[in-house]
Amino acid sequence: MTDTTPLAPAAVPAPGAAPAPAGGLDFESWTCPAPLRDTPNVVMGHGGGGAMSGELVDHLFLPAYGAAAAAELGDSAVLDVPAGARLAFSTDSFVVKPMFFPGGCIGDLAVNGTVNDLAMSGAVPLFLSTAYILQEGTSLAALDRIAQAVGAAARAAGVRLVTGDTKVVDSAGGDGVYVNTSGIGAVPEGVDIGPRRARPGDAVLVSGDIGVHGVAVLSCREGLEFGTTVESDTAALHGLVADMVATGADLHVLRDPTRGGVSASLNEIARASGVGVELVERDLPVPETVRDACSMLGLDPLQVANEGKLVAVVPGQDAEEVLAAMRAHPLGAGARQIGTCTAEHPGTVVALTGLGGTRVVGLPIGEQLPRIC
Template sequence: MALNPDDFTCPLPIMEYDTIQLAHGSGGRLSARLIESMFLPRFGNETLNKLEDQALLDLPAGRLAFTTDSFVVDPIFFPGGDIGDLAVNGTVNDICMSGATPLYLSTAFIIEEGLPMADLHRILLSMEKAAAAAGVRIVTGDTKVVDRGSCDKIFINTSGLGLVPESVAISAANLKAGDKVIVSGTIADHGMAILTSRKGLSFQSRVKSDTAALNGLVMAMLAVSTSIHAMRDPTRGGLATTLNEFAASSKVGIVLDEGAVPVRPEVRGACEVLGIDPLYVANEGKLVAVVADKDAEAMLGKMRTHPLGADAAIIGEVTGANPGLVTMRTAFGAERIIDMPVGEQLPRIC
């Protein structure tokens, strides 16, 4: 097994139990010990350390962005990340897609009894790292433990607060004909990393999740222009779903250029094998932005200088024709509709 430097800097605290017990969620002595030994060393800050029932925050005046998201990913550890950094990055990204600077997070854990303490520790470590990387503080939280079988190992909810700068008005309803559509990098990495790491698939893949906090990239983009028309992180449902939402909200058409959409070869290969379209697969560290034609090249150039935007590309444009419809120009010059998906994509028979 490869040595992990974290094993030396943040050893697993010595606990009476090596798995989570129902009593760890009882609110009694074991709960207190879990919080003191496992949670505070990772997330501790002035606000959280007070261990009040609520976080008291001094906020500057202005508009707040407030969001919540729950994370139930299976498996909880996957190539490129785990449920912990996913829970931090997911909420940070939802905040910053409004242009807001993320400030504070809450975290709530629902843990199945029997979860190895070492797994919880690993998850908390990666949440600590993700929060530090995104520059957010975890200021309040909650832990519940449920009977075996009542949840799958661990579920995490995070909520977050961010501050929206004045003059920024990003909305799915703001698309205008002639705008350019930019994606910040390769699509479908997260979804395919999860799918190919699930039990039962007999090919070994090199696909890694792209989970990452995008607020740094968004800051860089806002420095180019504060008039980004629309921006979202295409998570569940993938790029296709996000663009359909944009087209519907703004009553415009969107035309994509098939050859321009960046997909890693190994992701494309895995998608082909399973009969899955990467346009509908989840991302956890990518954003899609719609900007005015005149800003597009400068925006793209700036994005490419950021590590999370190195593979950014202009993938299409907004049209006045076919309002509500997303279409794709194929590499052969034909055109097809990119529809909303009905349910989860199901791998095909043959």
């Protein structure tokens, strides 16, 4: 179905208005919409492209998405884009396990993740697609909770959900719900942000505490307790990026350090730009709970995933101004400089340790924490 969608999202809430977390897992109070009542669970027919697929869209996805949804979530949408715009285009599949975790769920994670990938090229996120792969037998109550989180996160981020797809796999395949989101954003004129633009002398900034998302998911997956509950930091960062762009500083690189953590992002930047990166370990904002969990499990907080943080590489002389803009935004309140780019050891990231030594911060090989997004 085609659908012409106005360019500007209807309502853009205040920056930092994060979607409500998924909350508890008590689905008993959930009332199945009448047309879906034949079964409380996903069955193969929901993925068949017939009447049941249509009912799922009409009575579950569209109500959950609310104002964020295009009138119809058809096979394809026709969009008007601004004349001469450069577009950012991004895709991400989410397989996080468990699907619900402290501070969020796979639904808001999927929206925020793609919004952030777009934002890291300086783009204003505009349109998102959502494609679900559902395991037969998944409860519709859980699916509805996820779809509600998708809708809330999209409304909070001011993006329109314009097209979608639903497939169902039998119980032998899949486990629960996988969500793919793809997104389109508009890159403002004059903005040129990319991993090759880091230069010696640039400052390396981070927007706040690191390692939180990975520890949050791990703690509830493995039944580990680290004193206090660690909540995922999942959030949409394009508002923060817009405030940074508005300073007029020449932002060189932005990355959201998800899988592989800050370490993977900085190694990628160092290699792409041919610069060295020198971190100061004592300047890394690692919350105590994350530090405790990492030392208990033998993890490096630099390699643990974040879902609501960004790393920025900016010219040294602009660092203070950009930091001030970041700190004025709710999602950048804890922003600080954590290192600098150097002409030495190009392609390598090192950290100055508390003992006055230097260690190499390697690119993670595989993963420390599988399925955290």
